C-alpha cells in the first residue's frame with residue numbers, strides 16, 4: 001500500500017503521545033464554542049412524561065450520557081445516510097472526529113488518525129463522565145437499524161453474560177484480589193470479524209483470540225475454511241462501544257502499541273484494526289496465562305501454554321506481576337454490530353407477522369438450512385418485546401404526519417438467522433458492491449422524512465433515550481443552541497471535534513438529500 005506517504009507517519013505516534021500528555025496536563029485547548037451538553041432540563045419530569053419506551057416502574061434518577069462518535073473527514077451521501085439513520089432512530093447528535101483535520105489527524109491519509117482523534121475527544125471529557133457510554137462507528141459504511149434504548153439494553157445484557165463467564169472461569173477469589181481495572185470482566189464491545197484482518201497468523205490478535213465464542217463450529221455452514229462458513233472469532237474495530245474511562249484506557253493502550261510497533265515498511269502499518277486487535281490479543285494471552293497459573297499454582301513456561309497453530313507466532317513478553325486487562329470483548333452474536341464480510345448468506349429481511357410462543361407476541365419463520373445439516377428443521381424467531389415497543393413508539397410519533405402508520409409486524413427487519421438477532425446496525429465490511437441498495441431496504445426508508453422531523457422535535461424537547469442499567473440515558477450532545485428557531489430537518493446536524501463547532505444539515509447534506517430521502521415525489525408522505 002501507498003509507500004510514498006507512509007514515511008510521513010513514522011514517529012508521529014510518539015509526537016502524538018506527547019501531544020496527548022500535554023493535552024492531559026493542561027486541559028483541552030478549547031476557547032471557542034464548547035459542545036453543548038443538554039442537561040438543562042428536569043430529566044425526571046421529562047422521563048415521567050416521555051412518549052418513548054420507558055418502563056415507568058424503572059425510572060431512575062441517576063442520569064448518564066450517551067456519546068456518538070463518528071470519525072469522518074468530510075461529507076458524502078453515505079455519511080449523510082449514517083447520520084440520518086442515527087437521527088431518525090433517536091441517537092445523540094454525533095461528534096465527527098477528525099473533521100477536516102490535517103497531517104497525522106487526517107483519517108483520509110491514515111486509519112491511525114481515528115485513534116488519535118477519538119483519544120483527543122475522550123481526554124477532553126471530565127472525570128464525571130467516566131461512566132458515560134461512548135459508541136464509535138465508522139462513518140462511511142454503517143447504517144443503524146434499531147433505536148438506541150434497545151442498543152444500550154443489549155450492550156449491558158451482552159457484557160453481563162460475558163462477565164459472568166469470566167467470573168466462572170477465574171473464580172471470585174482471584175477477581176476480588178485485583179483492582180477493578182485489573183480484574184477480568186467485559187465492558188467494551190467490538191464488532192465481529194470472520195477472519196483475522198489484516199491477516200498475519202503470527203500476530204497475537206490472530207492466534208490468542210478465544211476459541212469458544214458460544215456458537216458451535218458449523219453453524220454458518222460446513223467447517224471447511226470458507227470465509228462465510230467461519231465463526232466470527234475475530235475483532236473488527238469499525239464499531240466499538242464502552243464506558244468513557246475504559247475507552248480511554250483502550251485508546252491509550254492502542255497508541256502505546258502504535259508507538260512501539262509502528263513500522264512504515266510493513267504492510268497495513270496504518271490499519272487501526274491491526275493495533276487494536278493486537279491489544280485485545282495481548283489481553284487474551286494474559287488471561288490464558290493467568291488461568292493456567294491458577295490451575296498450576298506457580299510459575300509456568302509460556303511455551304507450554306500458547307495455543308497450537310501457527311508455528312511462527314509472535315508470543316508477547318509475559319510479566320507475572322502484571323495484567324493486560326482492558327475489559328475488551330467481541331459482539332460475537334451481532335446483537336449490536338452486524339458486519340457484512342462473510343455474513344451475506346445469514347442476513348435476511350424478515351417480517352415478524354406470525355404468532356409467537358404466546359398469542360401476544362409476533363415471530364417469523366426461518367426455513368433456510370444455513371448449517372446444511374441433514375436434520376435441519378424450520379424454526380421461529382420471536383420479535384423481542386423491547387424492539388417492538390421502541391419501533392412502535394417511533395412509528396406513533398409520525399402518526400399525525402402520515403396517512404396510516406404500519407404495525408411493527410409489517411416491517412422487514414434485518415435479522416441474523418444463525419444468532420437470531422435483529423442487529424443494531426449493519427457495518428458494510430468487505431465487498432461494498434451492494435452497499436447502496438441497503439438504504440432502500442431499511443424498515444424506515446418510506447418514512448425517513450416524517451421520522452426525521454419527529455426526531456428533531458424530540459431532540460429540541462430534550463427527550464431522554466431510555467432506561468438501562470438502572471440509569472436514565474440522555475444524549476451527550478444536542479442540537480446547536482440556535483436550532484430552536486430552525487424548522488424541521490434543517491435544525492439537525494453534527495459537532496466537529498471538540499473545537500470545530502456546529503455543522504448544520506444544509507451544509508453537511510444539502511447536496512445529498514435525494515440519496516437520503518429519495519426522489520422528491522417518492523418521499524412525500
Ligand SMILES: *[C@@H]1O[C@H](CO)[C@@H](O)[C@H](O)[C@H]1NC(C)=O
Pocket residue numbers: 042044045048
Ligand atoms: C422535576 O420533576 C419532578 C416530577 O415532576 C419533580 O418532582 C421535581 O421536583 C422536579 N425537580 C426540579 C429540580 O425541578
Ligand SMILES: *[C@@H]1O[C@H](CO)[C@@H](O)[C@H](O)[C@H]1NC(C)=O
Pocket residue numbers: 045046049
Ligand atoms: C409533559 O407533557 C405535557 C402535555 O403534553 C406538557 O404540557 C408538558 O410541558 C410536558 N412536561 C415536560 C417536562 O416535558
Ligand SMILES: *[C@@H]1O[C@H](CO)[C@@H](O)[C@H](O)[C@H]1NC(C)=O
Pocket residue numbers: 319321
Ligand atoms: C514486576 O516484576 C519485575 C521483575 O520481574 C520488576 O522489575 C517490576 O518492578 C515488577 N513490577 C511491579 C509493578 O511489581
Ligand SMILES: *[C@@H]1O[C@H](CO)[C@@H](O)[C@H](O)[C@H]1NC(C)=O
Pocket residue numbers: 351353354
Ligand atoms: C406475513 O407476510 C408475508 C409477506 O408479506 C405474507 O406472505 C404472509 O402471508 C404473512 N403471514 C401472515 C400470517 O400474515
Ligand SMILES: *[C@@H]1O[C@H](CO)[C@@H](O)[C@H](O)[C@H]1NC(C)=O
Pocket residue numbers: 357358359
Ligand atoms: C391462543 O389463542 C387460541 C385461540 O384463540 C387459544 O385457544 C389459546 O389458548 C391461546 N394460547 C395462549 C397461550 O394464550
Ligand SMILES: *[C@@H]1O[C@H](CO)[C@@H](O)[C@H](O)[C@H]1NC(C)=O
Pocket residue numbers: 369371372373374375376377
Ligand atoms: C440441508 O442442506 C444439506 C446440504 O445442502 C442437505 O444435504 C440436507 O438434506 C438439508 N436438510 C434439510 C432437512 O433440508
Ligand SMILES: *[C@@H]1O[C@H](CO)[C@@H](O)[C@H](O)[C@H]1NC(C)=O
Pocket residue numbers: 033480481482483501502
Ligand atoms: C447557529 O449556531 C452555530 C454555532 O452554535 C453557528 O455555527 C451557526 O452559524 C448558527 N446559525 C445561525 C443560523 O445563526
